[in-house]
Amino acid sequence: MSNSGGIIAALLAGCAIGVGLGVLYAPDKGEVTREKMKKKAKEKAEEFEVAFDKNMDKVRDKIDDLIDALEKKIDSFKRKEKEEEQEQKA
Numbered sequence: 001m002s003n004s005g006g007i008i009a010a011l012l013a014g015c016a017i018g019v020g021l022g023v024l025y026a027p028d029k030g031e032v033t034r035e036k037m038k039k040k041a042k043e044k045a046e047e048f049e050v051a052f053d054k055n056m057d058k059v060r061d062k063i064d065d066l067i068d069a070l071e072k073k074i075d076s077f078k079r080k081e082k083e084e085e086q087e088q089k090a
Helices: 003-024 030-089
Strands: none
Touching: 003 030
């Protein structure tokens, strides 16, 4: 999960470098270049959103697993406590 931040940072850095290089080596007029940049930025934003959603789904799954495990532990402790109370009464 901590690796996700690095991946996102690398993705954003790659986008910035790509856009910068594209502007420097653009053979087209400024208007055409701006349109290309806008289109590329939109594509990258969509890719980022997909990656973000995928990572969030993984995080939600991990949280659900942790909650399930915690609930099982709590049930186990409650069961043991009841057993101990019954043994003390007997």
